[in-house]
Amino acid sequence: xxxxxxxxxxxxxxxxxxxxxxxxxxxxxxxxxxxxxxxxxxxxxxxxxxxxxxxxxxxxxxxxxxxxxxxxxxxxxxxxxxxxxxxxxxxxxxxxxxxxxxxxxxxxxxxxxxxxxxxxxxxxxxxxxxxxxxxxxxxxxxxxxxxxxxxxxxxxxxxxxxxxxxxxxxxxxxxxxxxxxxxxxxxxxxxxxxxxxxxxxxxxxxxxxxxxxxxxxxxxxxxxxxxxxxxxxxxxxxxxxxxxxxxxxxxxxxxxxxxxxxxxxxxxxxxxxxxxxxxxxxxxxxxxxxxxxxxxxxxxxxxxxxxxxx
Amino acid sequence: xxxxxxxxxxxxxxxxxxxxxxxxxxxxxxxxxxxxxxxxxxxxxxxxxxxxxxxxxxxxxxxxxxxxxxxxxxxxxxxxxxxxxxxxxxxxxxxxxxxxxxxxxxxxxxxxxxxxxxxxxxxxxxxxxxxxxxxxxxxxxxxxxxxxxxxxxxxxxxxxxxxxxxxxxxxxxxxxxxxxxxxxxxxxxxxxxxxxxxxxxxxxxxxxxxxxxxxxxxxxxxxxxxxxxxxxxxxx
Numbered sequence: 001x002x003x004x005x006x007x008x009x010x011x012x013x014x015x016x017x018x019x020x021x022x023x024x025x026x027x028x029x030x031x032x033x034x035x036x037x038x039x040x041x042x043x044x045x046x047x048x049x050x051x052x053x054x055x056x057x058x059x060x061x062x063x064x065x066x067x068x069x070x071x072x073x074x075x076x077x078x079x080x081x082x083x084x085x086x087x088x089x090x091x092x093x094x095x096x097x098x099x100x101x102x103x104x105x106x107x108x109x110x111x112x113x114x115x116x117x118x119x120x121x122x123x124x125x126x127x128x129x130x131x132x133x134x135x136x137x138x139x140x141x142x143x144x145x146x147x148x149x150x151x152x153x154x155x156x157x158x159x160x161x162x163x164x165x166x167x168x169x170x171x172x173x174x175x176x177x178x179x180x181x182x183x184x185x186x187x188x189x190x191x192x193x194x195x196x197x198x199x200x201x202x203x204x205x206x207x208x209x210x211x212x213x214x215x216x217x218x219x220x221x222x223x224x225x226x227x228x229x230x231x232x233x234x235x236x237x238x239x240x241x242x243x244x245x246x247x248x249x250x251x252x253x254x255x256x257x258x259x260x261x262x263x264x265x266x267x268x269x270x271x272x273x274x275x276x277x278x279x280x281x282x283x284x285x286x287x288x289x290x291x292x293x294x295x296x297x298x299x300x301x302x303x304x305x306x307x308x309x310x
Numbered sequence: 311x312x313x314x315x316x317x318x319x320x321x322x323x324x325x326x327x328x329x330x331x332x333x334x335x336x337x338x339x340x341x342x343x344x345x346x347x348x349x350x351x352x353x354x355x356x357x358x359x360x361x362x363x364x365x366x367x368x369x370x371x372x373x374x375x376x377x378x379x380x381x382x383x384x385x386x387x388x389x390x391x392x393x394x395x396x397x398x399x400x401x402x403x404x405x406x407x408x409x410x411x412x413x414x415x416x417x418x419x420x421x422x423x424x425x426x427x428x429x430x431x432x433x434x435x436x437x438x439x440x441x442x443x444x445x446x447x448x449x450x451x452x453x454x455x456x457x458x459x460x461x462x463x464x465x466x467x468x469x470x471x472x473x474x475x476x477x478x479x480x481x482x483x484x485x486x487x488x489x490x491x492x493x494x495x496x497x498x499x500x501x502x503x504x505x506x507x508x509x510x511x512x513x514x515x516x517x518x519x520x521x522x523x524x525x526x527x528x529x530x531x532x533x534x535x536x537x538x539x540x541x542x543x544x545x546x
C-alpha cells in the first residue's frame with residue numbers, strides 16, 4: 001500500500017513542478033526560478049502537510065480526543081501571537097530568520113503547555129475546544145491592538161503571513177525546515193509503542209510500562225516543533241492537522257500508530273500538495289490563499305465527523 | 311509474592327497500616343471492604359501508582375519504589391485491570407488484547423507470530439473468540455471487562471491486580487471468571503488480588519479474603535457470610 005502512496009505522491013510532485021514551470025529565456029534564469037521559487041514551494045507543501053497532520057495525530061493521542069489539533073487547540077494562535085509580537089511589537093532585536101522561527105516555536109510551546117494544563121482540569125471535549133477558541137480570539141485581539149500601533153508595512157507583512165502561504169519559504173530556509181521536520185518524524189517514530197498504549201489512557205499506559213512524563217513532554221515538544229516551525233514559515237494553515245489523522249483512522253480502521261504516522265506523513269503531504277495544485281490551476285482566473293482551500297475541504301469533513309458521532 | 315512490612319498506605323495521609331503480611335503465589339485473594347475503606351488506594355499502591363508512606367512493600371522481591379521507577383520491570387511484574395474500560399474507537403478486540411505484550415515488544419510494538427497465537431488462545435480459553443475482530447466500542451460493558459482480563463493474561467506477569475472485575479458481568483461470566491482465575495493462579499504460580507462487592511461469589515469459591523476495615527487489613531478464610539459482614543462493619 002505504501003508503494004502506491006509513494007507513487008501517487010511522486011506523481012503529484014511532478015504535476016506540481018510542471019504547473020510551477022514558467023517559460024524563461026535561458027538556463028541561468030531557469031536555475032534561479034527552480035531554487036528560489038519552485039523547489040521551496042514544493043518543500044513547503046510537503047512538509048507543512050505532513051508536519052501538521054503528524055502534530056494533529058499526536059495531539060489527538062495525548063488529549064484522547066479526535067477533535068484536538070494544533071489549530072483548534074490554539075497552538076497556531078500561540079505561534080501567531082509570538083510572530084505578531086515579533087513583526088509588529090517592535091522586538092526587532094531578534095528579527096532574523098532564526099528569531100522568527102524561534103519566537104513561533106516558543107509561542108507554540110507555551111500554548112501547548114497551557115492547553116495541557118487546561119485539559120487536566122477540564123475533561124469535557126466541548127469545554128476544552130471552547131477554551132481553545134477563546135484563546136484564539138484572545139490572541140487575535142492582541143494582534144489587532146498591535147496592528148493599530150504598528151507601521152503600515154509591518155501590518156502588511158503580518159497580514160500576508162497570516163493568510164497562510166506556501167510561497168514565503170526561501171531557498172535558504174528550506175533545509176532548516178526539512179531538518180526540523182526530520183528530527184520530529186524520527187522522534188515520533190521512537191514513540192510508537194507509547195502512543196499505542198496512550199490510547200488506553202495514561203493509567204493503563206503506566207501499567208504497560210510507559211514512562212508517562214517523558215512521553216507527554218515528547219509529544220508536546222514534537223507538536224510545538226512541527227506546528228511552530230510550519231506556522232512560522234507558512235503562516236497558520238487550518239484543518240489539515242485536524243482532518244487528516246481522523247481520515248487515517250477512519251480509512252485504516254486501526255489505532256496502530258506506526259500505520260497512522262505513516263498515513264499522516266504521506267497523505268498529509270499529498271493533501272496539501274493537491275490543494276496547492278488546485279490553486280495553481282485556478283491561478284489564471286483568480287488566486288486562492290491555501291488557507292481558504294484547506295478550510296473549504298476540511299471544515300465540511302470535520303462537521304460530517306461530528307454529526308456522525310452524535 | 312507480595313510482602314508488607316510495617317507498611318503505611320494512603321494518599322499523602324495514612325489510610326491503612328499493615329504490620330506484617332505475606333500474600334502467597336498460586337492464590338486468588340478477594341479484597342473486601344465498604345465504600346471508602348481504601349480498596350482502590352491499596353490496589354493502586356500495589357500497582358506502584360501510589361508510593362507507600364512508610365515501611366516496605368515487596369512485590370516478587372522487588373521494592374515497590376523500584377517498580378515505580380523502572381517502567382519496563384514494573385510492566386513485566388504487575389498487570390492491572392481497572393474497573394472500567396470504555397472502549398476505543400477503531401481499536402479491535404484482538405489489537406486491544408495484543409497491547410498486553412507492549413512490555414515485551416520491539417520498538418514499533420509489532421507482535422510476533424507466537425504472540426498473536428497467544429492472543430488467539432487466551433481469547434479462546436475465555437470463550438471470547440467470537441469477539442476477536444469486533445471493535446472495542448461495539449461490544450457490551452461485560453464483554454469489555456472479560457476482554458480486559460484477557461489482556462492482563464497476555465501480559466503474563468507474576469502479579470495480577472483486578473479492580474472489581476465482575477461489576478458488569480452476568481452470573482455465568484462471574485463463574486467463568488473465577489473458574490479461569492483459580493486454576494490459572496495455582497498451576498502457573500501467580501498471585502491474584504481482586505477487589506469485589508460480591509461476597510457470595512467469593513465465599514462460594516472459598517477464596518482467601520482480605521478484609522479492609524478500621525484501617526487494618528486481615529486475611530480470613532472459611533468464615534460464613536454473616537461473620538464476614540460483621541467483621542467489615544465492626545467498629546474498632
